[in-house]
Amino acid sequence: MNVLAYLIPISLILGGLGLVFFIYTVRSNQYDDPEGDARRILSDDWDDHPKP
Amino acid sequence: MTATTRPAPSACPACSAAPAAEALAARDLPGAQIALSLPTIHCAACISKIESALDAHPRVRSARVNLTLKRASIDAAPDVTAEDMRSLVAGLGYEAHELDAGTLSATATDKAGRELLMRLAVAGFAAMNVMLLSVSVWSGAEAATRDLFHWISAAIALPAIAFSGVPFFRNAWAALRQGRLNMDVPITLAIVLAVVTSLWETALSGEHAYFDAAIALTFFLLAGRYLDHRTRTIARSAAEELTALEVPRATRLRDGAEEVVGVSELAAGDLVLVRPGGRMPVDGEIIGGTSEIDRSLLTGETLPVFAGEGQAVSAGEVNLTGPLTVRATAVGAETSLHRMADLVAIAESGRSRYTSLADRAARLYAPGVHILAGLSFLGWYLYTWDLRTALNIAAAVLIITCPCALGLAVPAVTTAASGRLFRRGMLIKHETALERLAQVDTVVFDKTGTLTAGTPRLDAPEALPREAMAVARALAEASSHPLARAIAEAARAAGVAAAEVTDVTEVPGYGTKGRYEGREVRLGRASWTGAEPRAQTASFLSMGKGLPVAFPFTDALRPGAEEAVQALLADGKRVILMSGDTEPAVAALAERLGIVEWSAEALPADKAARVEALRDEGAHVLMVGDGLNDTAALTAAHVSISPASALDAARVASDIVLLGNDLSPIGAACATARSATRRIRENFRIATVYNLVAVPLAVAGLCSPLIAALAMSASSITVSLNALRLR
Numbered sequence: 001m002n003v004l005a006y007l008i009p010i011s012l013i014l015g016g017l018g019l020v021f022f023i024y025t026v027r028s029n030q031y032d033d034p035e036g037d038a039r040r041i042l043s044d045d046w047d048d049h050p051k052p
Numbered sequence: 053m054t055a056t057t058r059p060a061p062s063a064c065p066a067c068s069a070a071p072a073a074e075a076l077a078a079r080d081l082p083g084a085q086i087a088l089s090l091p092t093i094h095c096a097a098c099i100s101k102i103e104s105a106l107d108a109h110p111r112v113r114s115a116r117v118n119l120t121l122k123r124a125s126i127d128a129a130p131d132v133t134a135e136d137m138r139s140l141v142a143g144l145g146y147e148a149h150e151l152d153a154g155t156l157s158a159t160a161t162d163k164a165g166r167e168l169l170m171r172l173a174v175a176g177f178a179a180m181n182v183m184l185l186s187v188s189v190w191s192g193a194e195a196a197t198r199d200l201f202h203w204i205s206a207a208i209a210l211p212a213i214a215f216s217g218v219p220f221f222r223n224a225w226a227a228l229r230q231g232r233l234n235m236d237v238p239i240t241l242a243i244v245l246a247v248v249t250s251l252w253e254t255a256l257s258g259e260h261a262y263f264d265a266a267i268a269l270t271f272f273l274l275a276g277r278y279l280d281h282r283t284r285t286i287a288r289s290a291a292e293e294l295t296a297l298e299v300p301r302a303t304r305l306r307d308g309a310e311e312v313v314g315v316s317e318l319a320a321g322d323l324v325l326v327r328p329g330g331r332m333p334v335d336g337e338i339i340g341g342t343s344e345i346d347r348s349l350l351t352g353e354t355l356p357v358f359a360g361e362g363q364a365v366s367a368g369e370v371n372l373t374g375p376l377t378v379r380a381t382a383v384g385a386e387t388s389l390h391r392m393a394d395l396v397a398i399a400e401s402g403r404s405r406y407t408s409l410a411d412r413a414a415r416l417y418a419p420g421v422h423i424l425a426g427l428s429f430l431g432w433y434l435y436t437w438d439l440r441t442a443l444n445i446a447a448a449v450l451i452i453t454c455p456c457a458l459g460l461a462v463p464a465v466t467t468a469a470s471g472r473l474f475r476r477g478m479l480i481k482h483e484t485a486l487e488r489l490a491q492v493d494t495v496v497f498d499k500t501g502t503l504t505a506g507t508p509r510l511d512a513p514e515a516l517p518r519e520a521m522a523v524a525r526a527l528a529e530a531s532s533h534p535l536a537r538a539i540a541e542a543a544r545a546a547g548v549a550a551a552e553v554t555d556v557t558e559v560p561g562y563g564t565k566g567r568y569e570g571r572e573v574r575l576g577r578a579s580w581t582g583a584e585p586r587a588q589t590a591s592f593l594s595m596g597k598g599l600p601v602a603f604p605f606t607d608a609l610r611p612g613a614e615e616a617v618q619a620l621l622a623d624g625k626r627v628i629l630m631s632g633d634t635e636p637a638v639a640a641l642a643e644r645l646g647i648v649e650w651s652a653e654a655l656p657a658d659k660a661a662r663v664e665a666l667r668d669e670g671a672h673v674l675m676v677g678d679g680l681n682d683t684a685a686l687t688a689a690h691v692s693i694s695p696a697s698a699l700d701a702a703r704v705a706s707d708i709v710l711l712g713n714d715l716s717p718i719g720a721a722c723a724t725a726r727s728a729t730r731r732i733r734e735n736f737r738i739a740t741v742y743n744l745v746a747v748p749l750a751v752a753g754l755c756s757p758l759i760a761a762l763a764m765s766a767s768s769i770t771v772s773l774n775a776l777r778l779r
Contacts, residue, residue: 004197004200008204011181011184012181012208015177015180015181016177018177019173019174019177022173023170023173026166026169026170026173031169032118032120033118033119033120033121034120035119035120036099036117036118036119036120039095039096039099039119040096040099042096043096043097043099043100045100045104
């Protein structure tokens with residue numbers, strides 16, 4: 001059962017990373033325009049060079 | 053930018069002046085924030101076309117289109133006006149309207165929604181981890197391993213619940229302080245009791261800990277809250293956008309100079325210039341100029357009224373032909389527009405008697421749960437004289453009966469239904485509007501501006517002599533009066549070229565005149581052209597010889613009006629037409645749409661009284677109207693709909709706003725509302741069935757955390773899936 005000593009912290013850290021990333025997406029306004037973002041991916045305006 | 057900074061009072065004027073000047077300079081740097089409403093954009097190509105055109109403008113720093121809100125926010129140099137941007141986008145072939153940035157700023161960042169989402173994420177994260185640990189306990193972890201897992205669960209669940217449960221704790225506390233019970237009281241009690249008994253059990257290395265149930269409960273309930281909040285925010289921001297579309301400005305004359313000011317800055321006695329096409333910002337008296345005014349939004353009359361010096365005008369009327377100077381007699385809250393609020397307040401007293409399905413369920417449910425949990429605690433305590441067992445069972449009962457599914461039952465359905473209706477162009481403003489719409493059996497329509505578009509159309513242009521048409525076109529093209537525009541359009545459509553008319557001049561308030569084949573020709577009001585006035589809206593053309601030619605008009609039907617009325621009639625509903633307009637006009641429209649019951653020349657109070665009479669007969673009335681004269685009736689009705697073109701006051705009074713020009717979604721909306729209410733009832737039944745199965749187990753002391761988790765998740769998921777079946 002010693003394996004638990006590694007596995008539980010690892011799973012908690014991985015889950016925590018997911019939570020932190022989610023909080024980052026909320027804070028950087030990534031849910032303000034879900035419909036537009038879904039369409040923007042189809043536009044090829046900035047395919048060759050990034051938007052300045 | 054409308055933000056103002058107030059420098060702090062300081063001992064030395066220079067000290068405060070310098071930073072203030074700096075602040076001013078810094079504020080100039082961000083430039084103008086312009087918001088445009090773009091109702092017709094729909095695809096990726098629209099976004100990139102508009103964004104690249106705006107970015108190409110030399111004075112624009114950045115522009116971003118939001119497709120979800122159908123809005124563009126532009127950061128531009130300070131000297132760029134919203135009108136420049138609007139015409140730029142309109143030039144690309146998209147409809148664009150300026151939005152009042154001050155009204156919108158309130159909705160720019162939805163703080164409460166973001167906070168709920170954050171709490172939901174934390175609860176979800178904790179629930180997943182605690183569930184994983186619980187699965188190993190259920191599958192047979194024993195002794196020290198089980199205790200370890202329970203302690204880790206506690207370490208995750210306690211802070212997570214303390215953070216995510218705050219909305220429930222806050223609401224429950226507020227209710228308890230006023231001596232009331234709401235849904236949040238049993239929720240809070242269940243969560244707190246579950247955590248306390250689980251901690252106690254874990255400390256005694258007991259077998260049953262409910263950390264997983266407590267955190268899962270918080271997660272599911274927060275999901276319901278979040279859905280509910282989002283539906284309301286979307287509705288609120290769309291309603292605010294409608295208000296922001298009307299930028300309230302007026303032109304004030306001071307010492308002969310014109311200045312554009314906000315309507316709120318006007319005072320009684322000010323001279324206000326109202327240009328043709330503008331709306332009266334104040335009540336007042338005309339002291340200069342002649343024109344015609346359109347009062348259809350206030351009274352429902354379609355016939356424009358002559359306006360000359362000395363005549364009184366009311367806020368909300370539209371000036372049609374010539375510029376008018378008005379001396380304000382009443383501004384802001386004193387205008388006749390706002391006095392109508394009294395009527396609305398009276399009608400309001402009849403409203404708000406409706407209790408939503410959720411409230412009715414909660415009223416039965418909340419005391420029931422407490423009594424059940426209390427009784428099982430007492431029964432087990434008297435039976436075993438063991439506080440621990442009794443408390444454990446009481447906690448199990450509370451968790452099993454907890455309104456997880458009930459909390460999701462209504463928001464899941466209303467979110468699905470309002471989303472569906474929003475895509476069809478209907479905005480549900482009030483939370484119980486859908487439930488009330490489902491009960492409707494009588495529909496009352498207003499005429500002007502609701503069933504009709506409010507723009508006149510020339511009646512039977514082919515019946516008019518061609519020469520008269522040609523002369524009329526030449527005269528009409530010189531004017532922007534709605535009737536003149538309708539004549540010009542009809543002549544263009546019929547392929548009649550304009551005749552050679554010279555010296556065309558517009559005489560505001562009367563019409564246009566010119567010279568044709570050496571004679572003076574006039575197009576305009578009956579009295580001015582020497583014709584007999586008629587009841588129907590008409591313009592007259594005098595050719596200088598013979599009798600004047602009449603150009604009769606009908607009000608063009610609003611798109612979808614016919615479909616909406618047919619759908620409602622086919623649905624077996626009683627349809628009534630109630631208008632403030634003259635009898636022939638109303639009768640003609642009623643016949644055209646197949647409406648049997650109609651009344652004309654109804655005053656605002658008549659309309660409200662009629663709706664109230666219908667209500668007293670036991671009818672559930674849906675009122676559809678747009679004008680100020682409908683406001684009281686809109687409020688008195690069981691549920692009400694107004695088009696986006698309605699006056700602000702009418703939109704505020706109604707529960708549902710039609711965003712597009714089209715009326716046809718009304719029929720479908722009634723069907724959607726009915727099926728939504730059916731789904732809500734089904735959801736309550738599903739939740740009850742789960743409770744009926746699990747509660748006896750809990751009371752009998754046979755419930756384990758596994759059964760609690762299964763019952764809770766299964767009922768919540770069934771309820772959400774059932775809501776998604778909504779068509």
